Amino acid sequence: MRLEKPVLTKRIPTWPWGDPKDRHIVGIDEYRKTGGYDALKKALAMEPAKVVEMVKGAVIRGRGGAGFPAGLKWSFLAPPDGKGPRYLAINCDEAEPGTFKDRLLVDFDPHLVLEGIAIACWACQIDVAYFFIRGEYHHQAKVMERAIREAYDAGIFGSRGLMGGTVKHAVECHLHRSAGAYICGEETGLLEAIEGKRGWPRVKPPFPAVKGLFGRPTIVNNVETLAAVVPVVEHGVEWWTGIGVAGTAGGMPSWGTKLMGVSGHVNRPGVYEVPLGIKLSTLVNDYCGGMRGGKRFKAAIAGGVSMGVLGTDQFDAEMDFDIGRKYNVLGLGTACPTVFDEDTDMVMVARNIARFFKNESCGQCTPCREGSGWIYKLLCRIERGDARTSDIDLLLELGLSMGLTPGTTICGLADGNNWAIRTIVGKFRADFERRVKPTFVPVHISSASVR
Amino acid sequence: MSWKAKPSATMSIPRRAEPYCTAEMKARWEREVLPKYAVKHGALMPILHDIQHAYRHIPYQAMVEVAAFLGIKPADVLDTATFYEEYSLEPRGRCVIGVCQSIACEACGHTKIVDRVRERLGIEPHETTPDGAFTLLTLECLGSCDTAPVALFNETLHEKLTVETVDRLIDEATKPGGAASANGHGSH
Known part of the structure; x- marks a missing residue:
């Protein structure tokens, strides 16, 4: 199952259509010559509500992790009340371990993202857009800053109105660099960071669409979601819904x-553009040239460590939004x-993931702040062979007390932590049991074991 | 994310006569940063980025100056400055080496990269060499998992690292004019 033609990677050479070595930053001139900003032109000729309908009809599910339909999110915005600006926050806080897809778009085709932003701002009648980029993306922030400047110079944004005054509605677009905090990828944590505060997620409701940035209605969308709006507007809903799969498990x-x-x-x-619903085994064997060194597949993290792992027998899992229900x-x-591959120590994987969550827990909710640390300590103990069988169950109990969608915390970080640990222990319990001692034994304290 | 306790009742902050926020910086913030945000507090992160960049840390006195500039409480500045990984209260080295330690990098052998840096520089993660040349950080996912293991040397990402490339990068940074040399231009 392959795409006939690249869509989001139209200008970014990607296997099987091009060689990644030929990648370069697409400037505004090249972007326009290759059909860029045509979709924006088309959208500006439509009523804003019609654009929202279109995105709703295409069911563009959020590409940032949650899979919430973008059109539905947009339709939650109340009509403009004239009391102040409405905001769009673009989430480029790509910090989920294993994730590097938004980087590709920002790195090489920033105007595709900007076109998506402009369309979203027209559809939702938004006045100010903040491109929120993670602190570690130094190069990408520079590329984006230049692209935004180019877009201003070309009149896409700015006080004259979108696209050099094609419509009266004017949009300002700013870059906001974060400074290294995974939690700011959570939409309300992100808003706090733009407001200059520590990125503690907010209690919802009120949802950002009602009361978001600076207390005003705000939409938060992922980079890839906004990029996907462009081909939908360009080619239509029917074309888009011809790619991918319908809900297979009632979703x-x-x-x-x-x-x-x-x-x-x-x-x-590397990053590949594929239709949703592709099998993981196809992705690995066809696109990625198989397992390294001819080794056998052991496990895979589904999509960012919060999602948990697919087991050895789930190599053929279909990569679509129903994967959670099925696998x-x-x-x-x-x-x-x-x-x-088969040589991977799943205890190491669990310990690494637990360390990540321990480091990135923002400290707001007690179950997450304390639980993530204890899960890490327990896994370190299992890894160095000092643990007992009951520690494995203690691990699972701790996870459950932290969160199980919906959990005991304000945001989903604790749920992600629990899911990751629970699925690894559940699917690879033998790996853990081999490392623990069945009876009570004196514990050795080794200073070299805490990494 | 780090948690720092401050002795509020007894704390006194080191001061110098010369302000950290220069007139030139303030003019630039007025011109370029403040208009982007609906409230002044919003400008805090870009301003802290500038201070971190200029002084390689955020001095307490600078926090007080920024608070006065934005009309917010110094505690609000401290709050934000201590929450984010990129801001540091202690001066960082001229060349900050940030090795990714997340799952794709560990699965592809980040340990030998970190060990090599520790061995070469004689420092543990989150320490700075006594001469202020290098700081070693272990960071969470840098978003380049396809080219693991990776590390940031100041603002530049180096991919598919080996012990040999780490050696070469440290040598280059140490050379006169290199990022870590006394006349080098550290960025954090």
């Missing part, structure tokens, strides 16, 4: 193309699988 459909970034033990790791993981997430 909403998974239509359209998706950027999937494969990392780990494969021959050709006992939290969901598709960012659709960037990290693949592990």
